[in-house]
Amino acid sequence: MLKTVNPDPKSKDHDLVLLGATGVTGRRAYSYLIKNVPAGFRWAIAGRNREKLEALLASSPATQERPDLLIVDLSDPTSIEKMIKRTRVLIHLAGPYADHGAFIYELCIRHQTDYIDIGGETFFLKEMIRRFHQQADDRGVKLIPVAGYESTPFDLLTLAAVEKIQKEYSETCIEAKIVVSFIRTGPVVDNRISGGSLGTMRNILASDDTNTYNDPTCLLPPCSSSKRLRKRNKISYRAKFDADIGRMTAPLFPAPFLNVPVVLRSAHLLRQSGYAYDEDFRYKDSMTVEFFATGVEGEKRYAKKVARQYQVTSWAVAGPRPLRLQLKRRLDNMGVSPGDGPSDDALSCVDYKLELFAQTNSGRSVRASMYGDGHPGYLSTARLAVEAGLALALERDTLPGSAGILTPASGLGLEFLPRAKKAGLRIAFH
Ligand SMILES: NC(=O)c1ccc[n+]([C@@H]2O[C@H](COP(=O)([O-])OP(=O)(O)OC[C@H]3O[C@@H](n4cnc5c(N)ncnc54)[C@H](OP(=O)(O)O)[C@@H]3O)[C@@H](O)[C@H]2O)c1
Incomplete structure (x- = not known):
């Protein structure tokens, strides 16, 4: 089929719109974006509450050029279509995403608007891919969900290792393992989860596609x-001693089921463009727990506790509907609303480090690491999503040519590394 040509950028009013700018992640994205947009950039913040949006604008120094303000509500598709029609790149941070269904994907494809989100509802994403990947590809639109801490650093570091293996050894990458550690940079004053993140968990419990969370493919x-890949990439909910790191590790917090399918999708899409992910490529990840516990025994106990919690959770999300809805009601009753979450002060307590151990098809080892500045969930995520949006708005021609429902690695490629560095990610090979 003949691919549609992208519209002239000048035919749209906004280069970029930040939807959900008043949320926990959105507020950080806004304050990062306003400091990093080039002169003359045409952008807007969008949300349903004018007072909150105006307060956000007022929070930035008067010397900074203000973006436009758009009042839209996800429960009013007409207002959303009007916005998307006028927008080149939408950064959608008003999750959880399954709440409002597929229409944003449909509208972005119809109006050729590139799209970034930070979702984690794989059951929803699976459905979006099934319904819209081909259409988006045909219309040349890039939709890149899961472009926050989950899964950009993991996906990009793996791609960097695959490229190194291909360039230096002319081999394929058969396995990549990433262990993440959280590094204390200040006192932990408030470790609350946000209303949006809790909403994502509620959606996961409410979904009847119960196989998704235990299906890496x-x-x-x-x-x-698929069967072979599923077997090779079984998502681990175990605590174990990692000999490469020399520490106990636990399932990755907060969503051990998320990076594996995203990285496998990158492998699938990028292999078609000649990248050396082996046909039998395997990806796994875990975290150390010294941020949460002290001493060898303390870490062991903590890692086992986390693993038990995830084993129960994975069993519950795959369980019968009445059980899932009962658990969901507990989350509903926690009294956490959209916009609730950790304060700014609370976000400066932590950085993170990914350590990658990769194997080539002949058994050679490759090691790399990536250091991430700032709270992974709400600070690093915000900066990464913004830089991804800016890359699409300002450097689209230099990014990989692929379109469709992509992943951070397949949609942004290693060409994104300079922007990832600005967002606080530093990569090194050992
Ligand atoms: N991938 C990652 O690493 C990562 C990290 C963090 C978060 N997340 C995900 O990101 C999403 C957002 O999280 P968050 O913590 O930022 O959430 P949040 O603080 O609850 O913010 C939600 C935002 O959505 C807006 N919103 C809600 N309903 C709306 C509607 N009907 N119309 C227009 N706007 C609406 C809210 O506006 P109001 O202010 O008007 O309520 C708010 O701006 C969640 O899905 C979460 O799971 C992912």
Whole structure:
């Protein structure tokens, strides 16, 4: 099929719109964006509450050029369509995403608006891929969900290792393992989860697609190798001693089921463009727990506790509907609303470090690391999503040519590394 040509940028009023700017992640994204937009950039913040949006604008120094303000509500598709029609790149931070269904994907494809989000509802993403990947590809639109801390650093570091293996050894990458550690940079004053993140958990419990959370291939098209890939990439909910790191590790907080399908989708999409992800490529990740516990025994106990919690959770999300809804009601009753979450002060307590151990098809080892500045969930995520949006708005021609429902690695490629560095990610090979 003949691909549609992208519209002239001048035919749209806004280069970029930040939707959900008043949320926990959105507020940080706004304050990062306003300091990093180039002169003359045409952008807007969008949300449903004018007072909150105006307060946000008022919070930035008067010397800074203000963006436009758009009042839209996700429960009013007409207002959303009007916005999307006029926008080149939408950064959608008003999750959880399954709440409002598929229409944003549909509208972005119809109006050729590139799209970034930071979602984690794989059951929803799986459905969006099934319904819209081909259409988006045909219309040349890039939709890049899961572009926050989950899963950009993990996906990009793996791609960097794959490229190194290909360039230096002319081999394929058969396995990548990433262990993440959280590094204390200040006192932990408030470790609350945000209303949006809790909403994502509620959606996961309410979804009847109960296989998704234990299926590492859920974001791949069905194919003859699915069974083998599923077996090789089984998502681990165990605590174990990692000999490469020399520490106890636990399932990755907060969503051990998320990076695996995203990185496998990158492998699937990028292999088609000649990247050396092996046909039998395996990806896994975990975290150390010294941020949360002290001493060898303390870490061991804590890692086992986390693993038990995830084992129960994975069993519950795959369980019968009445049980899932009962658990969901507990979350509903926690009294956490959209916009609730940790304060700015609370976000300066932590950085993170990813350590990657990769294997080539002949058994050579490659090691790399990536250091991430700032709270992974609400600070690093905000900066990464913004830089991804800016890359699409300002450097689209230099990014990989692929379109469709992509991943951070397949949509942004290693060309994104300079922007990832600005967002606080530093990569090194050892
Ligand atoms: N991938 C990652 O690493 C990562 C990290 C952090 C968060 N997340 C995900 O990101 C999403 C957002 O999280 P968050 O903590 O920033 O959430 P949040 O603080 O609850 O913010 C939600 C935002 O959505 C807006 N909103 C809600 N309903 C709306 C509607 N009907 N119309 C227009 N706007 C609406 C809210 O506006 P009001 O201010 O008017 O209520 C608010 O701006 C969640 O899905 C979460 O799971 C992912």
